[in-house]
Amino acid sequence: MEPVTHFMTGAVLSRSGFNRKAAYATLAMTLAAEAPDLDVLWSLKGPVAGLEYHRGWTHTFLGVPFEAAIVTGAVWLIHRLLQRRAMPRASHYGEPDPPVRWMRIYWFSVIALLSHILLDWTNNYGVRPFFPFNPRWYEGSIVFIFEPVMFLLLLAALTAPALFGLVGSEVGARRSPYRGRGWAIAALTGIVGLWSLRFVERQKAMELTRQAGLRQEQIVRMTADPFPGNPFRWQTVTETPLAFQVARVNTLTGEVSSSSQADVYYKPPSTLAALVAKRSWLGHVYLDWSQFPLVNDIGETEDGLTTVTFRDLRFLYGTSILGRDGVPLAGTVFVNGDRRVDHMEMNGHIQR
Template sequence: MDNLTHSLVGALIGQGGLKRKTGLAMPALIIGANIPDIDAGCLFWVNGVEHLAIRRGITHGPIAMVLLPLLLAGGLWWFDRWQAKRGTRPEGRLSVDFVSLFALAFLATLSHPALDWLNVYGVRLLEPFSSRWFYGDTLFIIDVWLWLVMGAATWLSLRREKRGGAWRNPAWLGLVVTMLYIGANWTISRDFARMHSLELGSTAIAAPVPFDPRKRDLIFRGEDGRHHIIPGYRGPTAERVSVEKVGDAWWPSCRLDELARSDPQIAAFLFWSRVPLVERIDDGSLVLRDARFLDPRAVDRFTVALPDDACSQVFDQRAE
């Protein structure tokens, strides 16, 4: 998920009352909820799509879930001591307890891969012990309704706290509503995917879409070997949208495994990709894409150019 969502989760946990456990609890919760994304630093030294093979990996795995909170708690504990020595420590700050700081940072850090699991991008929850990708297919990577619910709950909690009211209640209500919303979306995705997997005879992915949590883009591979999508599907009682051809993946005729051994871009893409497809674009060249990310605005981040001789046969996607 996006970092605003992660931050709001940390803030709500704190406003639920945990920020009173120790000094610097809120920084531990909010920073901890975001800290696994330190792997974004790889964007400064990798080329092209190689970041896809690095992101959401070892910093989201079990070792990091212990080590990162430990480092964060140690850094905040040192910062409190440093301020005290300089005489700049705020008088109203609670005493800082290292064990409590670590426990809060650990809780917040655990929330990060849990949220990342909810979308179709995936997360490697067992890295470095296993490179398997896990997918929740529950929420779009940016969910404005989560922003609204959690943002309003955080604002109301802070407002009540300032006025001396029951400030914990709005935070807990926001967390409960958030969990119910996530549960409802998980159920929708599972029902759509299961129904179409049975109907089509192949595994279907129910990918959440922006803004409308009732809809899913259903992605599947047809009997002809082509990838298809039913965009914006809303269930069996709604009018079905005709199947739209979105690309080709004719693996027997493409030497992608061979190319991946000499091209780190292709290797990284295939390692990350869940629904890879080879597409012939307007100028006749071939590109490697993923059916989850076909938005033209995502071309630079989720596309790899292939040599003209990469495939001996690729159907024209515009052909009937």
């Protein structure tokens, strides 16, 4: 998921009751809920390095205990800084503040870190939670990387208590401590309900695609990928021995839309340049991650370099805007006349 959703998830989790058990629970859980995405710093070494290490060890069960310790240490430093500056923690309207309990902060951070892995599993990019013991990618593919319904539920859980608190203060109502627990629990319950609906609709989208019989060949495998906002709109990718076919499915109406020309991608032959590209750094990383890779040798450039493109058919969103060659998470390897890699690009950015 995108960062703001992760941050808000940590804060809402804390408001569901954890913030009553230990001071700094909300701070720790909010930070921990987004901490695994610090691996984006690998992108400073180039786009291929970013692809290789994104959702790496920071998104694994093995890394969670160490990340929780780092988050707890960061909160401890903030606590010490506040003490040195003699800055008291905010009181809760005459109610006693929860005590500072570092072991609880540590375990609350573990819970928030696990929420990050769970949320990333729900989209179609995937995670490797058992790495390095099991390098397999797992993806639920039930929500888009940005899901508006989830976002609004989390936002409501964080803002509604404050708004209703303002209304209550105008009429002289007593402001209760730790407001928002009911809103937080309702938002989390709503998200689980949304996931359940999307899981059912995803299975239905694949079944409708099978019934449509778009390909007369034997189906090797199939996936369905979500669109944002609408739980009844899906993109399916069907693999057969000779080709891939993309379709758009509306599970509410049962409509399956696919062009026998524009939406069919025949598996290209393995040219010498394509084989060189597959053995490159980008090729190795991309094929390790991609679930439905399409590797095309599209010929020579004016500089005499052979261009080999890497695309994953799960990410053909917005092709009417970006164009067929503007697929997100696409890579390119340029092979020279000596059949060596000249340079590599990811999403148009050159790996230095």
